[in-house]
Amino acid sequence: MSVSYMTHPLIKHKITLIRRETTGTNEFRKIIEEIAMLMGYEALADLPTTDVEVKTPIETTIQPVIDGKKLAVVPILRAGLGMVNGILALVPSAKVGHIGLYRDPETHQPHEYYCKLPDSIEERQIVVVDPMLATGDSAVDTVTMIKQHGGKKIKFMSIIAAPEGVSALMKAHPDIQLYVGCLDRQLNENAYICPGLGDAGDRIFGTI
Numbered sequence: 001m002s003v004s005y006m007t008h009p010l011i012k013h014k015i016t017l018i019r020r021e022t023t024g025t026n027e028f029r030k031i032i033e034e035i036a037m038l039m040g041y042e043a044l045a046d047l048p049t050t051d052v053e054v055k056t057p058i059e060t061t062i063q064p065v066i067d068g069k070k071l072a073v074v075p076i077l078r079a080g081l082g083m084v085n086g087i088l089a090l091v092p093s094a095k096v097g098h099i100g101l102y103r104d105p106e107t108h109q110p111h112e113y114y115c116k117l118p119d120s121i122e123e124r125q126i127v128v129v130d131p132m133l134a135t136g137d138s139a140v141d142t143v144t145m146i147k148q149h150g151g152k153k154i155k156f157m158s159i160i161a162a163p164e165g166v167s168a169l170m171k172a173h174p175d176i177q178l179y180v181g182c183l184d185r186q187l188n189e190n191a192y193i194c195p196g197l198g199d200a201g202d203r204i205f206g207t208i
């Protein structure tokens with residue numbers, strides 16, 4: 001598996017803004033979307049293209065367009081939903097699948113409650129989005145579910161990751177490409193990322 005860590009100063013700056021405990025829901029949601037778009041730009045740099053004929057007002061020319069079936073963006077509910085529009089701003093024709101998982105507050109284990117993926121998933125470039133990669137259990141289970149449905153070309157985008165989560169995902173799914181906004185120090189005893197930003201889902205949706 002390849003792991004890419006974001007180096008762009010705009011991404012770094014925006015991640016710092018969402019870490020602040022004083023950043024409110026409205027701003028938090030908006031910045032998550034902006035970061036997703038900037039990370040999406042980096043993560044989709046290797047999309048295949050094919051040449052087509054285009055008639056300009058001047059002459060006919062052969063130029064590239066994105067090749068293959070439409071991209072599938074797959075957010076892990078809930079927090080991943082906050083990143084979807086950032087990717088759709090880049091690729092408006094993308095299909096959107098959903099995987100519903102939540103971490104049990106006691107055991108920290110993920111529990112699946114929903115899975116709906118676009119058709120012909122085996123042919124699509126899939127981009128899984130979830131702002132937080134903590135223990136990695138949710139990410140590992142999500143990628144396993146997508147593979148069970150036939151998904152093959154999988155990229156995973158996470159805004160903040162713990163080293164434990166990166167290792168777990170690399171070990172379980174060495175064939176995927178992982179994109180991380182910032183690699184944080186460690187997990188605490190409640191499996192929250194330190195320094196992190198708290199609970200991403202609650203901060204996006206204004207719940208506690």
Ligand SMILES: O=P(O)(O)OC[C@H]1O[C@H](OP(=O)(O)OP(=O)(O)O)[C@H](O)[C@@H]1O
Pocket residue numbers: 076077078079080101102103104108110130131132133134135136137138139165191199200201202
């Ligand atoms: O790497 P892990 O240890 O599995 O933790 C990461 C998961 O935890 C969060 O979701 P959460 O369970 O809080 O659900 P929510 O998005 O509905 O708030 C986050 O959005 C990830 O999906």
Ligand SMILES: O=c1cc[nH]c(=O)[nH]1
Pocket residue numbers: 079132134191192193194196197198199200201
């Ligand atoms: O730090 C963390 C860990 C898991 N989920 C979150 O939203 N934040």
Ligand SMILES: [Mg+2]
Pocket residue numbers: 079199200201202
């Ligand atoms: Mg949450």
